[in-house]
Structures are given as structure tokens and as C-alpha cells.
Amino acid sequence: MKARLRVSPLALYFVAVCFFLYLPIALLVIFSFNDSAMLIFPLKGFTLKWYSALLGATELLKAVRNSLLVGILSSLVATILGTMAALGIMRFRFPGRSAFVAVAAMPLVIPYVVLGVALLILFGTLGIRLSLVTVGIGHVIISIPYVVLIVAARLAGFSPSLEEAAMDLGATYWGTLRRVTLPICAPAIVAAYLTAFTTSFDEFAVSFFLAGTEATLPIYLYSQLRFPNRLPIVVTLAAVVMVGSAALLIFSEWVRRRGQSEVS
Numbered sequence: 001m002k003a004r005l006r007v008s009p010l011a012l013y014f015v016a017v018c019f020f021l022y023l024p025i026a027l028l029v030i031f032s033f034n035d036s037a038m039l040i041f042p043l044k045g046f047t048l049k050w051y052s053a054l055l056g057a058t059e060l061l062k063a064v065r066n067s068l069l070v071g072i073l074s075s076l077v078a079t080i081l082g083t084m085a086a087l088g089i090m091r092f093r094f095p096g097r098s099a100f101v102a103v104a105a106m107p108l109v110i111p112y113v114v115l116g117v118a119l120l121i122l123f124g125t126l127g128i129r130l131s132l133v134t135v136g137i138g139h140v141i142i143s144i145p146y147v148v149l150i151v152a153a154r155l156a157g158f159s160p161s162l163e164e165a166a167m168d169l170g171a172t173y174w175g176t177l178r179r180v181t182l183p184i185c186a187p188a189i190v191a192a193y194l195t196a197f198t199t200s201f202d203e204f205a206v207s208f209f210l211a212g213t214e215a216t217l218p219i220y221l222y223s224q225l226r227f228p229n230r231l232p233i234v235v236t237l238a239a240v241v242m243v244g245s246a247a248l249l250i251f252s253e254w255v256r257r258r259g260q261s262e263v264s
Contacts, residue, residue, distance in 0.1 A: 082147025130212030
């Protein structure tokens with residue numbers, strides 16, 4: 001009986017980590033229904049007026065549109081380039097392969113503030129005006145490593161002999177890629193796209209330096225923190241974004257795992 005009641009230290013550590021990670025998100029959701037502009041306990045009551053106010057915030061909705069546009073397009077470009085890079089890394093041996101892998105993974109270790117400043121200097125030197133296009137380029141750069149890792153893990157999960165068998169039966173390399181490799185990797189590619197989209201939609205540091213006069217959603221939220229009367233709407237939108245981002249990540253992981261289980 002004592003053995004059954006014994007709690008593992010790792011289990012306690014896991015519970016503590018989850019508590020401190022998700023408590024702020026839970027508080028955001030709770031305060032988004034609070035019938036008061038003050039973010040204090042006890043709550044004044046339950047209301048949905050802050051969610052209704054979101055629909056009338058023109059500048060906020062414009063920032064959401066900008067983030068969606070940048071996220072959709074930059075994630076698409078990052079997924080295409082990252083998938084091509086993963087195929088090259090996992091299926092070919094070529095001079096400089098190790099250096100290529102190191103360069104592809106570099107955005108994972110470079111602080112985004114440093115990367116944002118570097119891109120700002122680069123665009124300024126080239127005379128490129130800051131806009132959503134420059135933000136999208138920055139988001140492509142930071143999203144490619146995630147795509148490469150996810151797709152490369154999927155490529156390592158099935159034997160290259162499937163592709164070799166298709167080419168032995170007369171299929172060209174491009175035909176094998178279209179009929180064998182990409183269909184098997186499709187769940188991982190979808191998961192990579194959703195991960196890249198979430199990364200782009202939530203990104204602040206790089207966007208802050210590259211946005212120019214067109215604000216994305218994280219930049220707009222940061223600018224509104226100076227106005228106390230706007231704080232409840234900011235909290236409400238932040239709750240929606242956090243819950244939506246978590247749902248996308250969970251869905252992408254489910255798609256990736258289902259693809260692995262189907263092949264295995």
C-alpha cells in the first residue's frame with residue numbers, strides 16, 4: 001500500500017513545471033471574463049463585454065490581419081525551403097553538408113533581438129523599406145530550422161529502400177518524390193507548417209525591428225500596455241491568441257504522431 005502511495009520526485013517536478021508554465025495562461029483566460037478594468041482579485045463578476053469590444057477595435061483587427069497574412073505566407077515559404085533542406089540533408093551526401101546543417105540551425109541559437117538588429121542593418125544598407133515584407137523575410141529565417149527538424153525526423157523514420165524500390169521499378173527521382181516521399185512526409189510537413197505559423201504569429205523581437213509603420217499583433221499588444229483603459233481588451237485578445245496557439249501546437253503534434261503511427 002505504501003508503495004502504491006509513493007509519489008515519484010519526477011512526477012512532482014512535472015506537475016510543478018506545468019503549474020508555473022500554464023498558470024499565467026489560466027489567469028489571462030480568467031481575467032478576460034472579469035467585469036472590471038482592474039486585474040485584481042476578487043473578480044467583480046462575469047462578463048463577455050471585452051470579447052464584444054474586440055470586434056469594434058479597428059486597429060487591433062488590422063494588426064491581427066497583418067499577423068495572419070505574414071504568418072500564412074512566411075510559413076508557406078519556410079515550409080517549402082525547410083522541406084527541401086531536410087531532403088538534401090537526409091537523402092544526399094555532399095561536400096559541406098555539416099556546414100550546411102550548422103548554418104540551417106543557426107537561427108535556433110542566435111538571440112532574436114540580435115537577429116532583428118542584424119536584419120535591420122542589412123535592409124537599411126540595401127535601401128529596402130521596412131514593411132510586412134521585411135517582417136515576413138525575418139519570420140522565414142527563424143522558422144526554417146523548425147521545419148527542417150520536424151521533416152528530417154520524419155525522413156529518418158522510414159527506410160530509403162522504399163524510394164530505391166520505386167526507382168528500380170522505373171520511376172524517376174521526381175516521380176518517386178511526388179508519389180512516395182512527400183505523401184509519407186505529409187503529416188510532418190503539415191505539422192511543420194503549423195509550428196512555423198505559430199512561431200510567426202507570436203513573434204515579437206524580430207517584428208519589432210522590421211515592421212516599420214505596419215504593426216503586427218504582438219507589436220500592437222505591446223504598444224497598448226501604456227494605456228490602462230485598453231488593458232482588458234489586450235488581456236482578452238492575449239487569452240484568445242494563447243489558447244489558439246496552444247491548440248495549433250497540440251493539433252500539429254497530433255498530426256505528426258498519427259503520421260508516424262500509420263507508417264509504422
